[in-house]
Amino acid sequence: MKASGRFLRRLAAGVYGTVIVLPCVCAAAPVAGAEAGGAVGGSLSWRQILESGGWLMFVLAALSILTVALVIYFLVVLRAAQIAPRSLHRELVERIRAGAYDDARRACEYRPCPLAGVALAAIDYVRGVQRVDPVLLKDVIEGEGARQSASILGQTEYLLDVAVIAPMIGLLGTVFGMLRAFSGVALDIANAKPVVLAAGVSQALVTTAFGLIVGIPAMMFYAYFRRRAAGQLSGLETVATEVLTALLRERPE
Secondary structure, three states: OOHHHHHHHHHHHHHHHHHHHHHHEEEEHHHHHHHHHHHHHHOOHHHHHHHHEEEEEEHHHHHHHHEEEHHHHHHHHOHHHOOOOOHHHHHHHHHHHOOOOHHHHHHHHOOOOOOHHHHHHHHHHHOOOOOHHHOOOOOOHHHHHHHHHHHHHHHHHHHHHHHHHHHHHHHHHHHHHHHHHHHHHHHHHOOOOOOHHHHHHHOOHHHHHHHHHHHHHHHHHHHHOOOOHHHHHHHHHHHHHHHHHHHHHOOOO
16 A cells, blocks of 8 residues: 555656646747747848848849830830831932932931931932942842841840849859858858758848849840830831832932
8 A cells, every 4th residue: 555655646746747847848849939930030131131142232233223224225215206207207208209319318317217327328329320220229228227127136135135144143142152151161060050051041042033033024125125126127127118119219310
C-alpha cells in the first residue's frame, strides 16, 4: 500500500508539472514565431530596396525615365500629321499638276517631314534633267522612301535596346548581390545563419525584378510602335505613288 501511494504521488506530480510546462511552451511559441516572421517575412521599404540594389538601381531608374520619354515622343511623332500631312499632300499634287515646281518645293521646305523629303528628291530630279525617265524617277522616290522608312523604324529600336539592356543590368546586380551575400558567409562561417543568407539573396534579386519591370513594358511599347510605324509608312508609300503619278503626268518642257 505504501508503494502504491508513492507511485500515485509521483504520477500526480508529473501530470501537474506537465500541465504547468505546456502553457509556458505554448505561450513562448507565438513569440518565437513572430520574431522569425518579422525577420524573414517582413517587407522592405523603398529606401531599403534602393540601398540593397546599389548604384545599378539608379541606372535602371534612368532607363525607366528614358522609356517614358520615348513613349511620349513616339505618340507625338508617329502620326499621319507628322509623316504625311494631308494638307501638304493636296498642295503638292495641285502645284505639280499646275507645273509650279518652285511653289511645290517651297511648300516642302516650309513643312519638313518624310513626305516632304520624298517629294523634294523627286522634284529635284525632274528639274535637273531634260527628259524624265519614269523608271529612274520611280527609283529616286523609292530610294528616298526607303531612307525615310529606315529613319522612322530605326528610332523605335531604342525601345528594343532598353527592353534588352534593362534585364541584363538587373541580372548583373543580382550577381553582385549574391557574391556579396555568399562572401559574407564564407568570411564568417561560425556566425552564418540561413535566415541571414536568405535575406541577402532576396535583396540581391531586387535588381532583377526592377530590370524586368523596366524591360517588359519597353518591349510591349516597342511592338506597338513598330506596328504603328509600319502603318504610317504604308500611308506614306500611297501618297508617294500619287506624287509620282502627278510628276509623270505634268512635266516641265
